[in-house]
Amino acid sequence: MKLAALKTGTPDGVLHVVSRDLSRSVAATGIAETLQAAIEQWDQVAPALERLYDSLNAGTAPDAADLVMTDVAAPLPRAWQWLDASAFHSHGDLLEKVFGLEPPPEKKTVPLMYQGAGDELLGATDDVPLPSEADGMDFEAELAVILDRVPMGTTAAQGERHIRLLTLVNDTSLRALAAKDLKTGFGFLQSKGATTFGPVAVTPDELGAAWRDGRVDLPMHIHWNGKEFGHPHCGAMGFSFGELVAHAARTRNLCAGTIIGTGTISNDTFREVGSACIAERRAIELTDEGQPRTPYLKFGDRVRIEMLDANGASIFGAIDQRYVQASPAPQ
Amino acid sequence: MKLAALKTGTPDGVLHVVSRDLSRSVAATGIAETLQAAIEQWDQVAPALERLYDSLNAGTAPDAADLVMTDVAAPLPRAWQWLDASAFHSHGDLLEKVFGLEPPPEKKTVPLMYQGAGDELLGATDDVPLPSEADGMDFEAELAVILDRVPMGTTAAQGERHIRLLTLVNDTSLRALAAKDLKTGFGFLQSKGATTFGPVAVTPDELGAAWRDGRVDLPMHIHWNGKEFGHPHCGAMGFSFGELVAHAARTRNLCAGTIIGTGTISNDTFREVGSACIAERRAIELTDEGQPRTPYLKFGDRVRIEMLDANGASIFGAIDQRYVQASPAPQ
Numbered sequence: 054m055k056l057a058a059l060k061t062g063t064p065d066g067v068l069h070v071v072s073r074d075l076s077r078s079v080a081a082t083g084i085a086e087t088l089q090a091a092i093e094q095w096d097q098v099a100p101a102l103e104r105l106y107d108s109l110n111a112g113t114a115p116d117a118a119d120l121v122m123t124d125v126a127a128p129l130p131r132a133w134q135w136l137d138a139s140a141f142h143s144h145g146d147l148l149e150k151v152f153g154l155e156p157p158p159e160k161k162t163v164p165l166m167y168q169g170a171g172d173e174l175l176g177a178t179d180d181v182p183l184p185s186e187a188d189g190m191d192f193e194a195e196l197a198v199i200l201d202r203v204p205m206g207t208t209a210a211q212g213e214r215h216i217r218l219l220t221l222v223n224d225t226s227l228r229a230l231a232a233k234d235l236k237t238g239f240g241f242l243q244s245k246g247a248t249t250f251g252p253v254a255v256t257p258d259e260l261g262a263a264w265r266d267g268r269v270d271l272p273m274h275i276h277w278n279g280k281e282f283g284h285p286h287c288g289a290m291g292f293s294f295g296e297l298v299a300h301a302a303r304t305r306n307l308c309a310g311t312i313i314g315t316g317t318i319s320n321d322t323f324r325e326v327g328s329a330c331i332a333e334r335r336a337i338e339l340t341d342e343g344q345p346r347t348p349y350l351k352f353g354d355r356v357r358i359e360m361l362d363a364n365g366a367s368i369f370g371a372i373d374q375r376y377v378q379a380s381p382a383p384q
Numbered sequence: 385m386k387l388a389a390l391k392t393g394t395p396d397g398v399l400h401v402v403s404r405d406l407s408r409s410v411a412a413t414g415i416a417e418t419l420q421a422a423i424e425q426w427d428q429v430a431p432a433l434e435r436l437y438d439s440l441n442a443g444t445a446p447d448a449a450d451l452v453m454t455d456v457a458a459p460l461p462r463a464w465q466w467l468d469a470s471a472f473h474s475h476g477d478l479l480e481k482v483f484g485l486e487p488p489p490e491k492k493t494v495p496l497m498y499q500g501a502g503d504e505l506l507g508a509t510d511d512v513p514l515p516s517e518a519d520g521m522d523f524e525a526e527l528a529v530i531l532d533r534v535p536m537g538t539t540a541a542q543g544e545r546h547i548r549l550l551t552l553v554n555d556t557s558l559r560a561l562a563a564k565d566l567k568t569g570f571g572f573l574q575s576k577g578a579t580t581f582g583p584v585a586v587t588p589d590e591l592g593a594a595w596r597d598g599r600v601d602l603p604m605h606i607h608w609n610g611k612e613f614g615h616p617h618c619g620a621m622g623f624s625f626g627e628l629v630a631h632a633a634r635t636r637n638l639c640a641g642t643i644i645g646t647g648t649i650s651n652d653t654f655r656e657v658g659s660a661c662i663a664e665r666r667a668i669e670l671t672d673e674g675q676p677r678t679p680y681l682k683f684g685d686r687v688r689i690e691m692l693d694a695n696g697a698s699i700f701g702a703i704d705q706r707y708v709q710a711s712p713a714p715q
Contacts, residue, residue, distance in 0.1 A: 136573075165570050169499065172464035211713065227635055230635070238571070240569070246636055303574045311503060
């Protein structure tokens with residue numbers, strides 16, 4: 054099934070079930086008010102949500118309405134936990150090159166993962182407000198999973214069973230600040246803006262045969278100002294989602310509603326399939342031409358991220374948003 | 385005033401006002417159900433909470449009851465954001481030594497800060513469950529502030545005005561995993577267990593003259609298995625809380641309920657005042673004796689963290705908790 058949080062002035066949105074073709078939606082009234090509430094009692098509420106989804110797809114759900122994508126918030130407009138990995142090895146290789154970083158010693162055997170800020174997550178069509186173009190604004194197209202509660206010490210095989218939903222991510226990054234954050238060892242802090250999710254979160258069964266080995270075996274389509282920028286394949290993850298869950302739960306429980314991202318989608322065949330962030334293209338230019346040529350984002354630029362099924366239908370809807378100058382803080 | 389969340393089986397506890405002497409409490413019924421709800425509408429609810437506090441201290445609050453510290457959860461049992469700094473320079477100096485780390489180039493002028501996991505925060509008397517003594521279990525005594533909403537670009541002077549509450553922290557760390565996490569550049573992930581807060585959160589006015597220059601000018605008292613381990617002074621922060629807020633809000637908004645910690649409290653006079661974590665003592669032993677001598681925590685060990693006012697009265701109550709072996713994850 055497909056779920057979304059609709060904007061209603063409340064901080065966590067209102068949970069809606071969305072039709073498979075993304076055209077219609079209906080509030081999950083009486084089942085769960087928010088996605089966080091649903092994920093905390095998933096086994097109890099999922100059957101009722103599935104029944105509502107079936108009636109919505111059949112055109113028999115009362116109170117259904119057309120889905121307006123600009124009304125959609127992030128599936129979890131605030132998340133108690135947002136963790137992001139770097140699960141595509143070619144992305145790590147390229148970014149080490151462009152930023153002159155030392156490769157982490159166990160990078161092919163132990164997932165890289167950082168604790169992200171989950172307190173303010175943007176909806177798929179929301180503007181991304183940032184303070185300055187000089188910070189090197191970049192997008193990062195990713196997939197993410199949303200988990201129910203994961204106990205400390207969960208294995209990769211068990212971890213995969215905690216995956217309840219998948220969604221799209223644009224992990225906005227500020228490249229002029231990233232190397233500095235990395236060099237402290239303390240992780241990304243100023244070098245990440247608010248992250249974007251959605252528009253829709255789907256259960257793994259919606260992916261059919263493309264959901265295999267704890268990975269999604271489909272390309273991601275990235276456009277920058279209307280022009281294709283890349284369509285790297287998500288099946289190339291160097292670690293499965295189950296392995297990412299186990300890595301995160303090594304020394305602590307993960308609360309229900311934890312989100313884990315793949316990191317920037319990237320393929321070894323980057324020269325053919327393109328990239329899912331500008332920094333990676335700059336690394337390729339540095340390799341091929343001796344210097345990076347593609348500039349980072351300007352205010353007003355638009356980024357689109359979408360995944361299509363084997364029939365060309367949009368699975369999650371599209372992240373399609375503009376980068377804008379943030380208003381100054383009140384004095 | 386003093387506030388606490390009492391355990392009631394709900395994930396966020398129930399907000400209580402606590403008497404100045406920490407002996408009695410009363411639910412904030414009809415004002416705000418949880419501390420998160422209160423902090424989201426602080427200006428609206430603070431006057432009513434203050435009136436309840438006054439009547440509780442005067443012994444005239446109906447429905448007041450004796451406060452049992454084991455009933456107290458973390459002030460925010462889940463936080464939308466938990467950020468932790470390393471604001472005491474002598475702590476950074478010593479830990480670089482013991483872990484053989486490169487000093488960050490701007491360490492005296494730009495705060496070090498990491499994004500912590502806020503999804504499961506422990507109460508002050510809760511056991512700390514961890515998987516293995518071999519991970520090098522350590523405590524870190526800290527102070528933290530709880531903020532209302534902070535807009536992106538807030539300055540240090542403005543930042544201080546967003547501080548609504550202060551509380552104690554035990555930032556449990558796993559030293560055998562820390563250097564590895566730091567070397568990835570991605571920050572602490574497996575090397576931090578669940579963090580402990582509380583028991584009580586207090587408004588800055590409760591600190592009287594000890595609240596100055598955006599710092600708390602009092603020592604923190606740390607005991608390990610009943611023996612004094614250190615009493616470093618919190619006034620020695622290399623950055624003020626206002627500066628930490630501004631650093632965190634450089635490229636994004638901080639939601640109401642964001643917690644920012646000082647990092648391990650530490651003084652240049654560590655040989656006289658002792659330390660607030662074991663790693664630091666090991667660094668001193670390495671310097672003075674050529675090798676670290678003090679082992680990390682064993683299961684069953686107890687840690688106590690408390691701050692006293694000028695008259696010797698406990699301000700926040702005490703973090704007083706045991707480290708225990710976590711139950712294995714269900715198969």
